[in-house]
Amino acid sequence: MNNHGMIRGIVKNPAAPADVLLRLLSEEASDVWQTLAWRSLPDRVVDAIVTSPHVTLRAAFAENKDASGDRRARLVNDPDPTVRAAVATGPQWFRSPVDPLPEWAQRALLRDGDAQVRSRAEESLPPSxxxxxLASDADPRRRRAACRAWEHLDPERRGLLLADAEPSVRAEAAKRASGHDADATERYLLLxxxxxxxxxQVLARAALHPVTARRLAETGDVHERAAVAGNPAVALDTARLLADDPEHAVRLQFAARPDLTEAQRAEIDYRVSESDRLGAVPWVLDATDAEVLRRCATSANTLLRRSAACNGQLPRDVVDLLGRDDDLPVRILLCENQPTVDGEVVLDVLRRWTSPLKGMLLDHPSFPRAGLARRFGDDPEPARRHLATHDPGAPAELLLRLSHDPDVRFRRALASHPNLPYGRVTELLGDGDAQTSIRAAANPALPPPLMHRLLDSAGIPRRAG
Incomplete structure (x- = not known):
């Protein structure tokens, strides 16, 4: 392994102690600073990063999705506006919840002396x-940003924003009020x-005056017609105007209305194929009634079942029901959105799904890691045999055998497995495949003294004291 590969492995090693990680703060290891700043870190390393003279390190730590809001807030008063802007933006990771900054930190960023920092805070901070x-701020852009926190505004401040002198503020306020106020929807459409x-997307959840709903159904563009067709607030008689719309997207939304029977849905010319990537139906996504969700889960309408799989209030029996659905995208969405889905469903989806995103399922809380070695370690099919590499309890002798598999994917996967015999791990440190040797350097079974020696050989200086 080359020196850079050695560093790339150690920086990812979950067992690397603070004194090893601190060495990676040297300029000789600058290539891995972002990886270091984004990983789980002990307090000593966090202290060193937030006081580091290097802006890139501090800004990268502001994007650490595993760092608590309190830890990231230590950079709120950083002397460099680039770092403060990064704190305001925060971690933006796909499907990864982030601990919010404390309110004092949010206020500090919203009042920052740098305009770019304030702008980032207005755009990125969660509603709070x-x-x-900011609803009473003199700057209309900041009043508009306050509309994002609509649920935190009292009726008086909402009214002031709806009547604001600035059209863009009125438009944003009207958008936020449109779900329950048809007059607000009218203002939104005008502004x-x-x-x-x-x-x-707004119209799909908006309250609409009957005359407006009919006008949009008759003269709106395809997006507006589709929104009206599926909006439960629109009278069924009006929505029926769109049942035979020439655009399939419109008919599809009409077929997903809550006030249709299954027989009525069957009369509509629509289709949902396995390859269709469709957004969830808004009223299903927002539903909290268990019986409503059960009806969606048992509907012949595939879009309703896919939408139910995305609902955060899904009862356990409905999760189990959808786990047996014939539509693979239903089961994929279930695994992506339901932490209690049965582990065998997660495993089956992992094996059948062809998307690069399938690897995320390995981190699903229900993924059945235990026992995979027993079930698949001797399977003649390489893809199934590879599942054994994810078993944390896999026996050393099996891992040793699999690590000699001619398929390089086995060496790559097993090089970082803590149960792989230590002698084999050290062999893989010098493997001709770069990814394998990097993963070997990330093996938590490596003792810290060896980590230090590897860093020595890579030219990473030891810290004084």
Whole structure:
């Protein structure tokens, strides 16, 4: 392994102690600073990063999804606006919840002396009382940002924003109020400069005056017609105007209405194929009634079942029911959105799904790691045999045998397995395949003295003291 590969492995080693990680703060290891700043870190290393003279290190730590809001807030008063802007933006990781900054930190960023930092905070901070306080700000852009915290605004401040002198503020306020106020929806439609798709997303959940709903059904663009067709607030008689719309997207939304019977849905010309990537139906996504969700889960309408799989209030029996669904995307969405889905469903989806995103399922809380070695370690099919590499209790003798598999994927996967015999791990440190040797350096079974020697050989200086 070359020196750079050695460093790339050790920085990812979950067992690397603080004194090893601290060595990676040297400029000789700058290539792995981002990886270091984004990993789980002990307090000593966090202390060193937030006081580091290097802006890139501090800014990278602000994006650490595993760092608590309190830890990231230590950079709120950083002398460099680039770092403070990174704190305001925060970690932006796909499907990864992030601990929010404490409110005092949010307020500090919203009042920062640098305009770029304030702008990032206004755009990126979650809805909160701190953001709502901007409702009375002299700057219309900040009042508009306050509308994102609509649920934290009292009726008086909402009314002031709806009547704001600045059209863009009124439009944003009207958008936020449109779910329960048809007059607000009218104002939104008059004032908004949203693109058609975004406007349709608002209309799909908006309260609508009957005359407006009919006008949109008759003369709206395809996005508006689809939104009206599926909006439960629109009278069925009006929505029926769209049952035979020439656009399939419109008919598809009409077929997913809650006020249709299964027989009525069957009369509509729509289809959902396994390859279709469709957004969840808004009213299903928002549903909290267990019986409503059960009806969606048992519907012949595939879109309703896919949408139910995304609902965060899904009862356990419905999770189990959808886990047996014939539609693979239903089961994929179930695994992506339901932490209690049966582990065998997760395993089956992992084996059948062809997307690069399938690897995320390995981190699913229900993924049945235990026992995979016993079940698949001797399977003649390489893809199934490879599942054994994910078993934390896999016996050393099996791992040793699999690590000699001619398929390089086995060496790569097993090089970082803590149960792989130590002698084999050290062999793999010098493997001709770079990915294998990097993973070997990330093996938690490596003793810290060896980690230090590897860093010595890579030219990473030891810290004084």
């Amino acid at each position: 009382p701190a953001l709502a306080e 908004t400069d949203d693109v058609p798709v975004r406007r349709a």
